[in-house]
Amino acid sequence: MSNKTPAYLRIKNAILDNIHAGTWASGTAIPAEITLAEDFGVSRMTVNRAVKELEAERVLERRQGSGTYVAQQKYNNAHIEIRNIAKDINERFNHYRAQVIAQKTLDFEALNQPENHWLNALFFHSQPAHTDKLYQVCIVHYGDDLPIQYEDRWVNAAIIPDFINQDFSSINTSDYLIDHVPLEYGDYQIQAKLAPINVCEALQIQAYEPALLHARHTKSQGQPVTFVNMWHPGSRFSFGGRL
Amino acid sequence: MSNKTPAYLRIKNAILDNIHAGTWASGTAIPAEITLAEDFGVSRMTVNRAVKELEAERVLERRQGSGTYVAQQKYNNAHIEIRNIAKDINERFNHYRAQVIAQKTLDFEALNQPENHWLNALFFHSQPAHTDKLYQVCIVHYGDDLPIQYEDRWVNAAIIPDFINQDFSSINTSDYLIDHVPLEYGDYQIQAKLAPINVCEALQIQAYEPALLHARHTKSQGQPVTFVNMWHPGSRFSFGGRL
């Protein structure tokens, strides 16, 4: 009951609820800042923050002098596609196989361990609630029995509670996520790095062999859904595309 | 002041200037919000906006109760578009400089050397004519005197005969190409690799440090125009973007 949740977050969620429920359809204008401020009993600056953040997350679009509109559902416009490693490997190799290394739940207590604080920053504004949970899976993807990708993924349990019960040696994590949530926003980073020891071993590479790290953070309707580190052996993997 | 630029932008730029000038080094704390507010003669909320945006841009890191710190600067680049390294570096660093390492012409005889056969495959269907020529340029791009990119580029002389006469320490190769030929198609590849010795030296990195290689092949009206290898230090460069 007692919400120590910041007002701007309550407003963001309320707006998202309205969008999700279909009350505010894509392309239509939502109430003006001043109206929302009155409705929620807060100052306009607080509403402004909520709306501005949803704009940054591409849930809303604002036009000065005109209004604030619900953004159109966006398809994948030729940016980095959400790649499916299973399909990619099947295109280039004869045989694809996934080996699940770990599959576990991080509860409130685990999230409060210092080594997991960076996850809280990504998922829970650094302040996990007692009910917050993350699922973690580590999967090695093989092409013709050669490791191609080490996938280290965290998933917000509140959004996809059933994620942890899947058999990811037969179901691809990306496929499962795409089927169960509309992924609408994310950022990624691609780096060349030396991989940690355990990753090197899983990928069957030497410690000094460059690895290609593809990290991605994905949100759906303003909520962080998943963060994933995808490590690839530099010698067996490259990232390609067309302009 | 009667400047038309918003106060929060002036403050952002002032902070960036201090970082670029080295006054505020990576990892050190910058003045508190209230201090900056007094210094700039604005309210704390205005400073808050400036600092919060720089945090979102990963220029600063904030810790509640502790302070605001200059983040480890890491170069970031979206690789979807045809990017201009000069512009990118100018956005991120104070000073951009290009050093031309080599600039030469490969004639029919040179193209028939075994070590150049792969170029023939890319440009001339493996069968160069006597009149076929390629230009080659090697350029190191610096941000604040730190090497960010080693550019090794080959250009089809038949399409842009005047390419070789340009001064690429002042003109960007991409700019020149875009201005002189309609680039309509290309493919790229991104790899993690150990760079050749000469590239390591030019980039001022150790031989075992992973490098991020971005290779691109561009065509215009069905004719191969340019092939380029762009090497980046893994420690100072990453590709990033949004979905």
Add this chain to the structure above:
DNA sequence: CAGTGGTCTAGACCACCTG
């Protein structure tokens, strides 16, 4: 023109970190 978002103020209370 009236309504909207863009920006800004001068305060305030709180949670958190560090000495």
Add this chain to the structure above:
DNA sequence: AGGTGGTCTAGACCACTGG
């Protein structure tokens, strides 16, 4: 305990859009 960022208020003026 004192300083820091996190949040919030109740106003304000401006620039822009639309009818």
